[in-house]
Amino acid sequence: MTQSTTTKRSPEATEGPVTRFLRATELDTRLLGMVGALVLIWVGFHLYGQLVNGYGAFLTPRNLWNLSVQTASVGIMACGMVLVIVTRHIDLSVGSILGFCAIVMGVVQVYFLPKYLGLGHPAIWIIAVLCGMAVGTAIGALHGFLIAYGGIPAFIVTLGGLLVWRGAAFLVARGETISPVDSTFALLGGGPYGAIGATGSWIVGLLACAGIIWLILHGRAQRRKFEFPLRPVWAELFLAALGCALVIGAVLLVNAYPWPRGIVRQYAERNGIEIPAEGLFISHGFAIPVLILIAVGIVMTFLMTRTRFGRYVFAIGGNPEAAELAGINTRWMTVKIFALMGFLCGLSAAVASARLNSATNALGTLDELYVIAAAVIGGTSLGGGVGTIYGAIIGALVMQSLQTGMVLIGFDAAIQQVVVGSVLVLAVWLDKVYRSKSK
Structure with a gap:
């Protein structure tokens, strides 16, 4: 009599090396997919430029530095849009709120404050930014109140806001462009003087590496x-090495982009510096708007993952009725979420208007499309309950990369709009597919 025995193999033994690696490092597969798509976009546009024009202009320090600055405004608002969409709402008014806040800040610092504080007073830019963020917060809170306590759908409230605040910006400015803004305020938009230079960038980079190592040790x-x-220890070491390598690579990249020669010449003459025969190399370093975006991303990630407020946001998005039965004041939470969205619109308005050195009525036009697209591309589900801040920032970078790449290869505005709209629809479809497979 023979007895056959079967050996049961553990699930880990049947996994492939890639699956084991992802399970050990706990890397988000959706994040890897977004990063892979971003790399393909960058390499694709660069190679296309080489084939057509004989040189690739995309993967250069100058273009990538400008790309990071252009992403900042949309990325800041996308961080707030994650909360809105996670709780099953939508905000179509963010571009108009940005435009209105920019006009308010322009009027305050150009027409109002100089009369009382004097032209060039160091407090002008601070008061202007605070006014813009306060106005944005108040508008967002008003929208949230109408949605939560008025029972009006968010789509209708914010669609009305899109029209109202764009018109209000025109009335306040009387259709005029308000410029130039305060010189210190203009630094918030980037540029040679709106960056922290090589030394400052290395300090930021080393602090970031120390933070990454601390997070891994603290988490363990x-x-x-x-x-x-x-x-596994090797997975922790890999994550620490990868994070630090990305940070150091970013520092080397921004430090490789020098100031334009004309600005270097003006700077040297103003400070009595003799320019050598080979020229004077002054690095831009990290731009101030990029540092603002990074700071917003860190604070919002902490808010979403480490606080009661964040847990309530995901609870409401997962099941609003159950969240209310559990004792969460969903109406007041809605007001706070839209107020936070308005606050970020005001901050983004400061960055956008400072970058233009002016406040115009057209500022922020169609930004609502790019902000929503950035959040959705970054993995925020329109069904609610799912979303990450870092995903939204990467989504904003994807959107801006598409726009910048199409400009570099000569696509006109009509084709750009077709591509952006198509990418948004594709992102929603992929989200639907991903959710259906994960159930």
Whole structure:
């Protein structure tokens, strides 16, 4: 009599090397997909430029530095749009709120404050920015109140806001372009003087690397404290090395982009510096709007993942009725979420108007499309309950990369709009497919 025995293999033994790697490092597959798509876009536009024009202009320090600055305004608002969409709402008014806040800041610093504080007073830019963010917060809170307590759908409220605040901006400015803005305020928009230079960038980079290492060590300590499964040591080392390598690569990139020769000459003459025969190389370093975007991303990520407010946001998005039965004041949460969205619109307005050195009535036009697209491309589900801040920032970078690449290869505005709209529809379809497979 023979007895056959079967050996059961553990699920880990049947996994492939890629699956084991992803499980050990706990990397988000959707994040990897977005990064892969971004790399393909960059390489594709660069190679296309080489084939057609004989040189690739996309993967250059100058273009990538400008790309980061152009992404900042949309990226800041996309961080707030994540919360709005996660809670199953939508905000179509963000571009108009940005335009209105920019006009308010322009009027305050160009027409109002110089009469009382004097032209060039150091407090002008601070008061202007605070006024813009306060106005944005108030508008967002008003929208949230109408949605939560008035029972009006967010689509209708914000669609009305899109029209109202664009018209209000025209009335306040009387259709005029308000410029030039305060010289210190203009630094918020980037440019040679609106960057922190090579030394400042290395300081930021080293601090970021120290932060990455601390987060990994702290996370491991917390897992051990609460008896959660630990990642393998090699996975922790890999994540630390990868994060630090990306940070150092970013520092080297922004430091490789020098000031234009004309500005270097003016700077040297003003400071009594003799320019050598080979020229004077002064690095831009990280632009101030990019640092603002990074700071917003860090704060919003902490808010979403480490606070009661963030847990309430995901609870409302997952099941609003259950969240209300659990004792969450969903109406007041809606007001706070839209107020936060308005605050970020005001901050983004400061960056956008400073970059133009003026406030115009057209500022922020169609930004609502790019902000919503950035959030959705970044993995925020229109069905609610799912979304990440870092995903929205990467989504904003994808959107801006498409626009910049199409400009570099000579596509006109009509084709750009076709591509952006198509990408938005594709992103929603992919989200639907991903959700259906993950159930």
